Amino acid sequence: MLKVNGIDVYYGKVQALFDVSIEVGDREIVSIIGANGAGKTTLMKSIMGINKPKNGTIEYNGQVISGLPPHKVVSKKIVYIPEGREIFPNMTVQENLEMGAYSVKLSKAEMERHLEEQYEIFPRLKERAKQKAGSMSGGEQQMLAIARGLMSDPELLMLDEPSLGLAPVIVDDMFDVIVRVNKVRNIPIAIVEQNAFMAMSISDRTYVLEVGNLVTHGESKTLMDSDEIKKAYLGG
Amino acid sequence: MQVFVQLLITGIAMGFIYALVGIEYTLIWNATGLLNFSHDKFILFGAYMFAGTYVLGLGLPPVLAILFAVLTMFLFGIVSAFVIFNPLSKLSTNLFAVIGTVILGRIMIESVRLIWGPLPFTLDNFLRGSIHFGSVVVSKAHLVIIVVCSLITAGLQVFFKTTKTGKAMRCVSENKTAASLMGINVPMNIAFTIGLSAIVCATIGILVIPIFNVELQMSSMIGLKGFASGVIGGFGYLPGAIVGGILLGVVEIFGSMLIPSVYKDCLSFVLLIIFLLVRPSGILGNKR
Numbered sequence: 084m085l086k087v088n089g090i091d092v093y094y095g096k097v098q099a100l101f102d103v104s105i106e107v108g109d110r111e112i113v114s115i116i117g118a119n120g121a122g123k124t125t126l127m128k129s130i131m132g133i134n135k136p137k138n139g140t141i142e143y144n145g146q147v148i149s150g151l152p153p154h155k156v157v158s159k160k161i162v163y164i165p166e167g168r169e170i171f172p173n174m175t176v177q178e179n180l181e182m183g184a185y186s187v188k189l190s191k192a193e194m195e196r197h198l199e200e201q202y203e204i205f206p207r208l209k210e211r212a213k214q215k216a217g218s219m220s221g222g223e224q225q226m227l228a229i230a231r232g233l234m235s236d237p238e239l240l241m242l243d244e245p246s247l248g249l250a251p252v253i254v255d256d257m258f259d260v261i262v263r264v265n266k267v268r269n270i271p272i273a274i275v276e277q278n279a280f281m282a283m284s285i286s287d288r289t290y291v292l293e294v295g296n297l298v299t300h301g302e303s304k305t306l307m308d309s310d311e312i313k314k315a316y317l318g319g
Numbered sequence: 320m321q322v323f324v325q326l327l328i329t330g331i332a333m334g335f336i337y338a339l340v341g342i343e344y345t346l347i348w349n350a351t352g353l354l355n356f357s358h359d360k361f362i363l364f365g366a367y368m369f370a371g372t373y374v375l376g377l378g379l380p381p382v383l384a385i386l387f388a389v390l391t392m393f394l395f396g397i398v399s400a401f402v403i404f405n406p407l408s409k410l411s412t413n414l415f416a417v418i419g420t421v422i423l424g425r426i427m428i429e430s431v432r433l434i435w436g437p438l439p440f441t442l443d444n445f446l447r448g449s450i451h452f453g454s455v456v457v458s459k460a461h462l463v464i465i466v467v468c469s470l471i472t473a474g475l476q477v478f479f480k481t482t483k484t485g486k487a488m489r490c491v492s493e494n495k496t497a498a499s500l501m502g503i504n505v506p507m508n509i510a511f512t513i514g515l516s517a518i519v520c521a522t523i524g525i526l527v528i529p530i531f532n533v534e535l536q537m538s539s540m541i542g543l544k545g546f547a548s549g550v551i552g553g554f555g556y557l558p559g560a561i562v563g564g565i566l567l568g569v570v571e572i573f574g575s576m577l578i579p580s581v582y583k584d585c586l587s588f589v590l591l592i593i594f595l596l597v598r599p600s601g602i603l604g605n606k607r
Binding site for chain 1: 500
């Protein structure tokens with residue numbers, strides 16, 4: 084479905100990604116793990132068109148999408164839930180959700196149905212529908228970010244550090260939701276995480292990034308048993 | 320008593336003008352993080368376009384002329400967004416874009432001088448005369464200003480709260496990256512906001528014609544006072560600009576009863592300095 088073919092990405096003169104290739108197939112969950120500064124977020128932003136790769140291409144369903152501006156990428160039904168939530172703090176929870184559906188044309192009834200769907204998955208958001216999004220806790224804001232992403236019926240969902248700054252109990256909930264979205268909606272999910280154990284245990288395949296280079300990739304189960312990965316990312 | 324009411328109405332009318340100026344530059348500030356230093360020239364341009372070209376030049380009836388002037392200014396705003404605001408704000412510092420707006424203002428005022436000439440003129444039958452309510456006499460211009468400005472401020476609130484484009488503008492002003500990830504075409508949206516700001520500018524320009532006539536300096540003082548009203552009400556916050564503007568208009572008109580009226584213009588800036596010292600966040604500054 085999504086194919087990243089050997090991209091080089093620069094911030095000014097500093098190269099952030101070196102010849103990185105990944106692939107996300109139909110229905111699978113793919114995790115991308117690595118330490119701080121490994122280039123995980125850069126990779127996501129390059130797919131979304133926020134960063135432009137200098138070399139290499141990005142293909143989605145056979146079409147080249149590298150070089151398109153972000154709003155055009157979104158219109159291909161690729162949704163990226165950025166690191167640190169990036170919700171609209173001064174808008175209400177419901178307005179945030181409605182903006183999630185900006186790229187698709189929905190009638191009033193359809194909008195209601197989409198909102199109800201999100202409220203079913205995230206009941207906390209329903210209680211807070213009329214509240215300013217910025218007044219919610221970090222976990223609730225993360226829920227909102229995911230719900231907002233789902234409003235446009237994505238065909239590929241990419242999550243950036245969904246567990247960042249959340250209490251351990253909430254992290255479990257979060258990953259449950261991600262797996263459920265993958266199963267119920269039958270859409271592929273790419274997930275970038277520092278919490279390597281969590282990400283690997285819910286994903287089918289894993290890519291490992293180190294300072295801008297792809298060092299290894301494979302089935303998550305196999306990788307979790309490899310000594311190197313255990314040592315570097317899973318704490319022993 | 321009747322003097323009080325008359326003064327109050329005049330004060331509120333001027334206050335609404337300042338409020339609109341506050342709104343007009345706050346729109347651009349929120350969308351781009353830039354102060355539009357050519358905003359008073361936008362007002363000037365709108366007034367000349369309406370009076371000079373559409374009414375006196377082409378002889379259109381006022382309603383049609385207003386429509387055309389507003390539309391022309393909207394397009395002008397969009398063009399200036401793609402020529403100045405969007406490309407220059409991508410550069411390493413905001414300084415380029417700020418200087419860009421200053422230069423745009425110079426170009427505009429010199430074009431006005433070239434196109435319409437340096438001499439002041441006015442429209443004789445446009446919003447002249449007064450209306451009597453019992454013993455209270457109110458000038459037509461002030462009344463129209465109050466009505467039109469209230470409609471515009473209310474209209475903008477509805478626009479931002481209910482329409483898709485309006486909501487998208489709020490998203491862009493809160494978080495540009497997230498807005499683009501929602502599928503919003505951010506540069507286009509910013510251009511639209513600047514077009515909207517230009518519409519408000521044109522309206523201000525047209526409304527103040529009966530008060531200041533059409534001349535090259537007509538908008539410089541209201542431009543500055545509108546800026547002050549935004550700061551006094553709460554910078555970057557639309558309801559703040561309205562509150563600040565009306566306060567300024569009323570204080571100014573009653574102040575001019577107490578002090579010689581040549582110092583009238585000082586009052587707003589004294590108020591501005593007091594607010595900057597005592598309450599820099601403005602009246603409604605911490606409410607958002």
